[in-house]
Amino acid sequence: MPLWQSIPLASILxxxxxxxxxxxxxxxxxxxxTVLLLCLVTGGSCLLLVRTLPGSTAFNYPMGHFGAPxxxxxxxxxxxxxxxxxxxxxxxxxxxxxxxxxxxxxxxxRQSAFCAILLLMQAALMAQVYTNDLFTxxxxxxxMTIAGCALIASRSTRGRGLASAARYMVMNLIASALLLxxxxxTYDLTGHLLMEPVQKAILPLQQSGAYALPLTAVxxxxxxxxxxxxxxxxxxxxxxxxxxxxxxTGAAMLSGVVCKGYLVVLLKVIFRVITPAxxxxxxxxxxxxxxxxxxxxxxxxxxxxxxxxxxxxAWSSVAQIGxxxxxxxxxxxxxxxxxxLHLMGHAAAKSLLFLSVDPLMAASGRQxxxxxxxxxxxxxxxxxxxxxxxxxxxxxxxxxxGFVSKVSLARxxxxxxxxxxxxxxxxxxxxxLLNVLYMLxxxxxxxxxxxxxxxxxxxxxxPLCHLSLGLLSAACLGLGCLxxxxxxAIRAGLAVFGxxx
Amino acid sequence: xxxxxxxxxxxxRQRFLRWLLEGDDALDQALADGLDAPPPRPLPSPRAVPVPxxxxxxxxxxxxxxxxxxxxxxxxLCVGIMGILLRTAADLxxxxxxxxxxxxxxPARYIEKGLQExxxxxxxxxMILDYRAFDTLGESNVLFVAxxxxxxxxxxxxxxxxRLPRSVAEELTWEPRHDVILQTMASLLVPLALxxxxxxxxxxxxxxxxxxxxxxxxxxxxxxxxxxxxxxxxERFFTFRTFRAVSVCALGFYALAKAYSFFTGAxxxxxxxxxxxxxxxxxxxxxxxxNIAVGLVVACTxxxxxxxxxxxxx
Numbered sequence: 075m076p077l078w079q080s081i082p083l084a085s086i087l088x089x090x091x092x093x094x095x096x097x098x099x100x101x102x103x104x105x106x107x108t109v110l111l112l113c114l115v116t117g118g119s120c121l122l123l124v125r126t127l128p129g130s131t132a133f134n135y136p137m138g139h140f141g142a143p144x145x146x147x148x149x150x151x152x153x154x155x156x157x158x159x160x161x162x163x164x165x166x167x168x169x170x171x172x173x174x175x176x177x178x179x180x181x182x183x184r185q186s187a188f189c190a191i192l193l194l195m196q197a198a199l200m201a202q203v204y205t206n207d208l209f210t211x212x213x214x215x216x217x218m219t220i221a222g223c224a225l226i227a228s229r230s231t232r233g234r235g236l237a238s239a240a241r242y243m244v245m246n247l248i249a250s251a252l253l254l255x256x257x258x259x260t261y262d263l264t265g266h267l268l269m270e271p272v273q274k275a276i277l278p279l280q281q282s283g284a285y286a287l288p289l290t291a292v293x294x295x296x297x298x299x300x301x302x303x304x305x306x307x308x309x310x311x312x313x314x315x316x317x318x319x320x321x322x323t324g325a326a327m328l329s330g331v332v333c334k335g336y337l338v339v340l341l342k343v344i345f346r347v348i349t350p351a352x353x354x355x356x357x358x359x360x361x362x363x364x365x366x367x368x369x370x371x372x373x374x375x376x377x378x379x380x381x382x383x384x385x386x387x388a389w390s391s392v393a394q395i396g397x398x399x400x401x402x403x404x405x406x407x408x409x410x411x412x413x414x415l416h417l418m419g420h421a422a423a424k425s426l427l428f429l430s431v432d433p434l435m436a437a438s439g440r441q442x443x444x445x446x447x448x449x450x451x452x453x454x455x456x457x458x459x460x461x462x463x464x465x466x467x468x469x470x471x472x473x474x475x476g477f478v479s480k481v482s483l484a485r486x487x488x489x490x491x492x493x494x495x496x497x498x499x500x501x502x503x504x505x506x507l508l509n510v511l512y513m514l515x516x517x518x519x520x521x522x523x524x525x526x527x528x529x530x531x532x533x534x535x536x537p538l539c540h541l542s543l544g545l546l547s548a549a550c551l552g553l554g555c556l557x558x559x560x561x562x563a564i565r566a567g568l569a570v571f572g573x574x575x
Numbered sequence: 576x577x578x579x580x581x582x583x584x585x586x587x588r589q590r591f592l593r594w595l596l597e598g599d600d601a602l603d604q605a606l607a608d609g610l611d612a613p614p615p616r617p618l619p620s621p622r623a624v625p626v627p628x629x630x631x632x633x634x635x636x637x638x639x640x641x642x643x644x645x646x647x648x649x650x651x652l653c654v655g656i657m658g659i660l661l662r663t664a665a666d667l668x669x670x671x672x673x674x675x676x677x678x679x680x681x682p683a684r685y686i687e688k689g690l691q692e693x694x695x696x697x698x699x700x701x702m703i704l705d706y707r708a709f710d711t712l713g714e715s716n717v718l719f720v721a722x723x724x725x726x727x728x729x730x731x732x733x734x735x736x737x738r739l740p741r742s743v744a745e746e747l748t749w750e751p752r753h754d755v756i757l758q759t760m761a762s763l764l765v766p767l768a769l770x771x772x773x774x775x776x777x778x779x780x781x782x783x784x785x786x787x788x789x790x791x792x793x794x795x796x797x798x799x800x801x802x803x804x805x806x807x808x809x810e811r812f813f814t815f816r817t818f819r820a821v822s823v824c825a826l827g828f829y830a831l832a833k834a835y836s837f838f839t840g841a842x843x844x845x846x847x848x849x850x851x852x853x854x855x856x857x858x859x860x861x862x863x864x865x866n867i868a869v870g871l872v873v874a875c876t877x878x879x880x881x882x883x884x885x886x887x888x889x
Binding site: 079080083090091095098135136138140143145180187188189191194197198201207208213214216218221223224227228236257259261262263264266275285287288293 | 585659660662663666667668675676677678679680681684686697705706708709710712713714716717719720721723724726727728730751799819820822823826828834836837838839840841842843846874
């Protein structure tokens with residue numbers, strides 16, 4: 075086996091072992107160690123993408139001396155490599171961009187524990203991307219759930235932070251329980267935990283019609299659990315407070331990376347475990363379509379009503395997750411590819427927004443109210459420009475990823491036909507209109523002159539923050555301009571990801 | 576909770592539900608202020624619940640009706656989901672039958688070849704620490720991530736702007752340093768419990784037990800010692816530095832050892848850790864060492880949880 079095929083193993087075990095070391099290092103060394111490891115994982119994912127993309131090949135990697143189905147197994151292909159690159163790159167840039175705020179928000183004796191949490195989160199995300207085993211999914215979902223709690227509560231361990239972390243824990247623990255229940259039922263019905271044997275066992279069950287009710291539960295429970303964790307519309311109640319009270323790094327990671335990790339798992343469950351045909355037969359994709367459409371509208375409506383800028387961005391996340399579920403609910407290859415493109419574009423744009431809004435707030439006397447941000451772009455031009463770019467991408471301006479993914483979603487909906495087409499097109503139009511209203515309102519506000527003058531005592535966000543904002547903006551622009559090849563790569567990846575549609 | 580109740584018409588349980596589902600700034604603030612804080616300030620936030628000056632009876636009736644509706648819908652949903660899940664459980668393949676789908680080649684190999692392939696007499700240890708060691712590696716890191724989270728949430732430091740609540744400080748002052756009965760029993764039980772925990776860990780590959788269960792027993796013994804003799808004596812051998820050193824060594828060893836075994840396994844290379852003679856203390860390849868690592872992590876984390884919740888430091 076060539077050495078590069080061990081990259082998935084290394085991207086999981088390096089952060090996992092590095093986390094233990096980070097927790098004992100002094101704060102400064104722990105931060106640097108975390109950045110170094112995230113750089114390594116990002117580089118490795120890049121290399122894996124370069125290796126797997128040309129021939130669009132996927133390979134299985136046994137974990138230990140006993141192959142599957144007796145032992146654990148990883149599986150990597152172009153789509154996995156792309157997701158790993160996205161997740162590790164955005165985690166790295168979120169950490170760099172929020173580094174200065176991190177040092178202010180988290181007292182120094184807690185920073186090394188925070189770095190350990192970041193690395194564990196990274197390891198868990200990589201495990202979700204690469205694993206080929208349902209129980210491994212559950213184990214690392216547990217790590218992500220607890221680490222998410224620390225990301226939310228680390229800034230203020232009393233008050234709002236603690237309260238929103240508690241609300242997050244209640245919702246997410248219910249989801250974990252549902253996921254575990256689903257996996258147990260899957261094992262009861264099929265006798266396997268590895269994804270491919272489960273799929274082989276489920277297909278005849280569906281055709282013979284035996285165990286109809288347990289089979290429906292097996293499909294519905296994991297999908298429901300992952301929808302709660304990814305904050306699909308009616309289960310989003312923990313999102314606004316959680317994102318608003320986290321430190322910028324935490325908010326950018328939670329919205330940009332963590333909920334996307336759950337979406338990758340969901341994709342895996344639909345494509346590799348249950349298979350698309352069975353999902354369609356059970357009617358789950360229509361449910362996802364409806365909830366996604368509802369989330370697109372309701373998230374935007376709520377975002378329009380917010381007076382605090384961070385809460386507004388958080389509500390817009392709820393709407394954007396709705397887009398992704400709408401694409402998955404269309405249940406065509408084009409729909410899934412559009413959803414994945416939207417996932418990537420949203421991950422970059424949303425972390426850009428969360429990282430750039432903090433310097434804007436700092437330049438306006440550290441207030442979160444929208445009116446207080448008047449003229450903030452003039453006081454902090456780099457952050458203002460980055461915020462504008464991210465907002466325009468979410469609205470869907472050409473040359474930015476939001477535009478391409480919305481067009482691909484519309485195309486997928488047009489090709490689907492029937493009621494879905496009209497529903498999807500209407501909701502897309504309405505949601506885009508609402509996006510324009512609240513995002514452009516904010517953009518105009520930060521560039522209109524007036525407001526309080528810049529406080530000279532407030533330090534500038536620093537070169538690291540500007541570097542990270544610049545790189546994220548470049549990623550946004552690159553995704554938007556090269557959307558054609560990216561979409562091609564996603565299609566090629568989906569073809570070897572599981573059972574094609 | 577009396578203070579939380581008085582600014583709206585809802586009782587504590589209803590406020591909690593509302594807080595959970597919609598968010599409630601007043602309650603968040605009350606939580607923030609803690610128990611020994613001054614009375615709540617007026618809240619400037621726009622999302623604070625508006626307080627009606629004189630509740631209009633029609634509005635109160637409507638509110639009560641909507642609350643009832645809410646409770647009824649929630650109950651119906653719960654009962655419905657419970658019914659579906661119970662029916663699902665009843666419809667599952669019968670347990671213990673030969674044609675049960677779980678009775679396939681996977682457990683067959685664990686049972687037939689587990690002893691010679693892993694060298695572990697305790698098949699469960701062979702399964703979780705050799706066949707499916709990756710899951711267990713994740714599982715021991717679940718404990719570590721929980722410990723890190725508790726450290727972030729609860730660890731206090733001098734000059735941190737926080738202080739121990741008065742009740743806790745008093746409790747620390749009046750620890751049972753002269754409780755003869757407790758101390759006598761503890762000095763009898765702690766060595767026994769530690770020995771037993773150590774036995775369970777070391778024999779994890781030979782008899783039921785292993786790192787998780789043995790580590791919990793050792794952690795309980797340490798907590799009993801602390802409860803009987805107080806922090807001053809416990810800190811002579813266990814401080815935050817001990818906790819960090821032990822967890823980093825154990826987890827680092829675990830991750831490195833398994834990285835070696837995953838890498839050699841995937842590439843078809845032989846491992847230097849061989850099953851050995853089944854039944855011997857030093858057998859079963861890596862399993863005893865991994866059990867020791869897991870046991871140390873579990874014991875330290877249990878103890879650290881206790882002290883972090885008790886006084887905000889290890």
